[in-house]
Amino acid sequence: MTNTIQAIKLGFIGLDVVDIASMRRCYGDVLGLPVTRQESGEIYLSCGGDHHSLSLHSASKPALRHLGLQVAGEGSLRDVQRSLSDAGVPAQIEHDRIPGVPESVRIADVDGYAIHLYRDMARVEPRYTLSGIMPNKLGHAALYVRDPAAALAFYTNHLGFRWSDWLEDLFVFMRCNCDHHALNCIRSTKRGLFHFAFELRDWSHLGNACDMLARSGILLVNGPVRHGLGHNQAIYFRDPDGNLVELFCDLDRMSDESLGYFDPRPHHEDSPQRPKVWPHDIATGNIWGIPASDDFLG
Numbered sequence: 001m002t003n004t005i006q007a008i009k010l011g012f013i014g015l016d017v018v019d020i021a022s023m024r025r026c027y028g029d030v031l032g033l034p035v036t037r038q039e040s041g042e043i044y045l046s047c048g049g050d051h052h053s054l055s056l057h058s059a060s061k062p063a064l065r066h067l068g069l070q071v072a073g074e075g076s077l078r079d080v081q082r083s084l085s086d087a088g089v090p091a092q093i094e095h096d097r098i099p100g101v102p103e104s105v106r107i108a109d110v111d112g113y114a115i116h117l118y119r120d121m122a123r124v125e126p127r128y129t130l131s132g133i134m135p136n137k138l139g140h141a142a143l144y145v146r147d148p149a150a151a152l153a154f155y156t157n158h159l160g161f162r163w164s165d166w167l168e169d170l171f172v173f174m175r176c177n178c179d180h181h182a183l184n185c186i187r188s189t190k191r192g193l194f195h196f197a198f199e200l201r202d203w204s205h206l207g208n209a210c211d212m213l214a215r216s217g218i219l220l221v222n223g224p225v226r227h228g229l230g231h232n233q234a235i236y237f238r239d240p241d242g243n244l245v246e247l248f249c250d251l252d253r254m255s256d257e258s259l260g261y262f263d264p265r266p267h268h269e270d271s272p273q274r275p276k277v278w279p280h281d282i283a284t285g286n287i288w289g290i291p292a293s294d295d296f297l298g
């Protein structure tokens, strides 16, 4: 077990992409993420002022390239590298490997996904464009994994995550800050991203996003929903490479870890709403009752 490393944010996602021009239009124009760096076959986009929250890398097939997790602390990451190595997790320090990130530690999680740990990332302007959907921030990544319990053990033991909810023994939701989840891991024979998500401001913003997506020829494949686990209001669409993208708001928050329950909300089933194991039924996926499409369920 590695006790001294505390992840505090899902900072960035890197995607291998096939149609980089269409992907740039989707994330740069429709979502309105400012492009902060562009070079041969690579585009970096911000969402809130970090150098980037999303990077697109030309490739022969779509894939999850890596995730970036910001970790607490200051200064060199030697302590992080040493602590992981001592716990049996191979970890390499890299300098300027990721644009905007002077120092990072690269590891592979229990499913082999590449994770870059970092403390500092360059700030950029503009932090937001004044066009497109303009999410608040990158919210979470949902990963296909072999064994969600093993994934949970890895992220809790080595990176300080806490579990927020389970869907039976199939799907585990994990937080590393007050947001209900920054990562979730679903049991599957597939590999890669189930979906990833950006946070919007409120229900009205979600409605405007639906209109903007529709005017761009992008149709929803799920939603609007209010999920059971996390209670986020959400919509889902597919980007030009076929990645499933969620836009959400009103996600559960645990402002005080010592209380051990999520901040009370009128739509909660429990009082207080504590982390728990949920049954697998339609009301868990969408407490408003509208079932997901076959495309969403894959």
Ligand SMILES: [Fe+2]
Binding pocket: 140, 142, 195, 196, 197, 246
């Ligand atoms: Fe999600």
